[in-house]
Amino acid sequence: MAKVPVQFTLNGEEKAEFVDAGATLIKVLRDKLGDTSPKGGCNQGTCGSCSVIIDGELRLSCLTLAETCNGADILTTGGLARDGVLHPLQRAFMDEFAAQCGFCTPGMIMAAKALLDSNPKPTREDVIDALSGNICRCTGYEPIIRAVLTAARSNSQNAA
Amino acid sequence: MPLALKTYPTLAEAGSALSDAGARYIGGGTLVVRAANEGDVSLSTFVRSTDPELSVIKVEGGRATIGASVAMSAVARHPDLSAIAKAARAVGGPAIRNMATVGGNLFAAAPYGDFAVALLALDATVHTTAGDLGIEEFLAGRDGRVVAGVSFAVPPAENFRFVKVSRVKPKGVAVLSIAAVIEADAGKVRSARIALGCMADRPIRARSAEKALAGATLREEDVAPAVAAIGEGVHPITDAIASAWYRAEVLPVHFRRLLLE
Amino acid sequence: MKLAKSYFADQRKDDLKELGQGLQRADVPGHVTGKTTYFADRHFPGTLYLKMVRSPHHHARIRKVDLSEAEKHPGVHRILTHKDIPHNLYTILILIQVGPEDEHVLAEDKVRWKGEAIVAVLADSERAANEAAAKVKIDYEVLPAVLDIESALAPDAPIVNEHHGQNFYMYDSGPSRKVRFGDVEKGFAEADHILEQTYFSSPIEQAPMETTGCIVVPEGNDRFTCYTNTQAMFFTLDNTSIILQMPGHKLHMVGGTVGGGFGGKVDVTVEPIAILAAKMTGRPVSFVYSRYEEMQISSPRAAEKIVLKDGVMKDGRIVARQVWGYTDAGAYSRHSPYGAQKGAAHYPGPYTIPNVWVDTWCVYTNRTPSSAMRGFGVTIADFALEVQMDKLARLIGMDPLEFRFINAYRDGDMKAHRQETTGAALIECMQEASRVANWPVAEKYLKMSSYGEA
Numbered sequence: 001m002a003k004v005p006v007q008f009t010l011n012g013e014e015k016a017e018f019v020d021a022g023a024t025l026i027k028v029l030r031d032k033l034g035d036t037s038p039k040g041g042c043n044q045g046t047c048g049s050c051s052v053i054i055d056g057e058l059r060l061s062c063l064t065l066a067e068t069c070n071g072a073d074i075l076t077t078g079g080l081a082r083d084g085v086l087h088p089l090q091r092a093f094m095d096e097f098a099a100q101c102g103f104c105t106p107g108m109i110m111a112a113k114a115l116l117d118s119n120p121k122p123t124r125e126d127v128i129d130a131l132s133g134n135i136c137r138c139t140g141y142e143p144i145i146r147a148v149l150t151a152a153r154s155n156s157q158n159a160a
Numbered sequence: 161m162p163l164a165l166k167t168y169p170t171l172a173e174a175g176s177a178l179s180d181a182g183a184r185y186i187g188g189g190t191l192v193v194r195a196a197n198e199g200d201v202s203l204s205t206f207v208r209s210t211d212p213e214l215s216v217i218k219v220e221g222g223r224a225t226i227g228a229s230v231a232m233s234a235v236a237r238h239p240d241l242s243a244i245a246k247a248a249r250a251v252g253g254p255a256i257r258n259m260a261t262v263g264g265n266l267f268a269a270a271p272y273g274d275f276a277v278a279l280l281a282l283d284a285t286v287h288t289t290a291g292d293l294g295i296e297e298f299l300a301g302r303d304g305r306v307v308a309g310v311s312f313a314v315p316p317a318e319n320f321r322f323v324k325v326s327r328v329k330p331k332g333v334a335v336l337s338i339a340a341v342i343e344a345d346a347g348k349v350r351s352a353r354i355a356l357g358c359m360a361d362r363p364i365r366a367r368s369a370e371k372a373l374a375g376a377t378l379r380e381e382d383v384a385p386a387v388a389a390i391g392e393g394v395h396p397i398t399d400a401i402a403s404a405w406y407r408a409e410v411l412p413v414h415f416r417r418l419l420l421e
Numbered sequence: 422m423k424l425a426k427s428y429f430a431d432q433r434k435d436d437l438k439e440l441g442q443g444l445q446r447a448d449v450p451g452h453v454t455g456k457t458t459y460f461a462d463r464h465f466p467g468t469l470y471l472k473m474v475r476s477p478h479h480h481a482r483i484r485k486v487d488l489s490e491a492e493k494h495p496g497v498h499r500i501l502t503h504k505d506i507p508h509n510l511y512t513i514l515i516l517i518q519v520g521p522e523d524e525h526v527l528a529e530d531k532v533r534w535k536g537e538a539i540v541a542v543l544a545d546s547e548r549a550a551n552e553a554a555a556k557v558k559i560d561y562e563v564l565p566a567v568l569d570i571e572s573a574l575a576p577d578a579p580i581v582n583e584h585h586g587q588n589f590y591m592y593d594s595g596p597s598r599k600v601r602f603g604d605v606e607k608g609f610a611e612a613d614h615i616l617e618q619t620y621f622s623s624p625i626e627q628a629p630m631e632t633t634g635c636i637v638v639p640e641g642n643d644r645f646t647c648y649t650n651t652q653a654m655f656f657t658l659d660n661t662s663i664i665l666q667m668p669g670h671k672l673h674m675v676g677g678t679v680g681g682g683f684g685g686k687v688d689v690t691v692e693p694i695a696i697l698a699a700k701m702t703g704r705p706v707s708f709v710y711s712r713y714e715e716m717q718i719s720s721p722r723a724a725e726k727i728v729l730k731d732g733v734m735k736d737g738r739i740v741a742r743q744v745w746g747y748t749d750a751g752a753y754s755r756h757s758p759y760g761a762q763k764g765a766a767h768y769p770g771p772y773t774i775p776n777v778w779v780d781t782w783c784v785y786t787n788r789t790p791s792s793a794m795r796g797f798g799v800t801i802a803d804f805a806l807e808v809q810m811d812k813l814a815r816l817i818g819m820d821p822l823e824f825r826f827i828n829a830y831r832d833g834d835m836k837a838h839r840q841e842t843t844g845a846a847l848i849e850c851m852q853e854a855s856r857v858a859n860w861p862v863a864e865k866y867l868k869m870s871s872y873g874e875a
Contacts (some may be wrong), residue, residue: 165546198711199472199547199554199711201548201551400716
């Protein structure tokens, strides 16, 4: 199978790999780079479990071809904690019981991060809209919405 | 045959590459990568162009030109396109809107393609490598033409109406979508263009309802003939979201609400 | 939300340390950092991908399977058919003597539902497996199908599953599970009103976020490690052992965090064939359902038909309840004979009724086999029962909550299954619900207790 080179930054680290032509980003992240935080729940763009942030924008790694990411800056939930210190969103998801089976959690956290990066003080409606591409089947959405609002509050307190 | 991605600087070159067996144009990937992931083995080569012109939005003299590679989120946040932003926001969740393109939406089979429904009501012109054509003609064929962009007259916000009905709140796949551009003089409808999604395999115009609306005021008693005519000529799709019967039943309800909103 | 400690205060010490407290889940740090390991979070060099070729027909005879072109497809390593399976006929609950074996791991002469597995293609990429699967040629003779309970039980219905011989499960008690308590005919004769209603439900997909799947790694020494998201590890181990005729110690089943199951992962559908594939190829094998397969192939909650006939007095007492419950098992038993039996054990609901008659049937149709999902056998029963309770209350012009107080089972009542009620607490739950929901009821109901009239 033809291999093509790809090079991008993943959670601040330079990565360079030869990957199968036409391979999706989720496959490269998980199978080549060992970052299994993006989950393949549907591989059709419906569930949001594979959400990652590419050059500041929320995207679905299951529908993104790895080759189109050359030179990109990619963030995943797997690289969100810095030196063992959790991101406020991770803290809030723990405190608010916003993760039950955990499968949708990395995608939820990426969608929430994309929101807070552009809108640090979201309303409840903003949060609901920002999570509208992410499906959860066991936790329930209320704890997740609460967690995002809690993280936003703790962020603004830290900034103050 | 293994998959491959071929990237070309111009759309014309990409267009030529599409004549190869198994080649399909890739915009944001939300349709074609999905197809590949789901095991569509008829697709073997993704073809794209990185021509920067494809990613440009221009609004001049009341007319908007949107490149085929422009994502829904870019349309939704463009200050000069606020009148039609809700149609772009109706597509997918935030991640999908960052990926799904205006060009791709024209090729989305029902129940997808909500923005194309809006473009049909806007009577957009579709710019292709084989020349320009009206959107209705384009949608009727939806053949191998490569889309460079679309253009349309930006309506005043109060003239553009749009609704996407989903069973999941706040966002879900469409039961149906309706877009309407309604021009009125002194409260009476001068002209109306109404487009429907999920009422066929692609967006369609509701011409009988358009005619019935001409000269009417947008009041309960006056819109009744248009509401009664909205289902003429529709062949709704049946899928996991809703049956054709259900879609046909609720279409007049949502159309009436859209007119009276 | 606060604990209502006034109820049963004399029955326990007020020393609850965990209830009513917020607690962090033990596994949540892994979830929020993306470090929790699900079965598919492993990648083994040389993995082969298994793609199942499935029936496009509800019911058909297989005339011929032609693998010649598929086998030649680049990247294909092997294609498995029923001939490769040591013990191809199985049923999950055979482990607890609920037979007969009625389902083929890979179809032999017939397919009985749209989606039934026929041949398994193994290739070194998902793409190659999909392409080769498209080249498998199967010649079918399409047979008439039955797609609902009523047509399955019609006199001249085609037989869905020859291993049963008729379109229902034959229990040791006959064609149905039965409850007989008192005399319903006498009860109906005495009743002021009789209400008979029929309720239907559709199959419901569990739709877990993570699809069903497993990855199998040959460890040498003819031993296999199977990383799986099954909800039923020992069902899987023991059934795999029977199907592959391999002793259990050769099978190292590794579970772990499941990305949602809700009962959808208790059937044994991917592990036996993936382990066999790893055995026959010597390579790691990945068999993971696509989202389409999860929605269409994995077993849903059963469709049900429920007929409820009640005799009720003007004063609110239900004096007779007759139930005919039908569970649509789909083409194979899986867990449905048990589900239908659970229904029999659940009727007539949490009410004390002197005359009860219940028949529950497990019915076979040419639909996706149904199986477990959150309270299967009783959830739809409760839907029907409680809608019926509302209708009965309306019929006699009584408040629906007060109507339930009158009929609620209480400690010491004899249940239809001839077990005395203990620890009911239904009266107290309804009293609290009445307050919380601001649904007032007459004072006498607030003075009731599960131990008798106040």
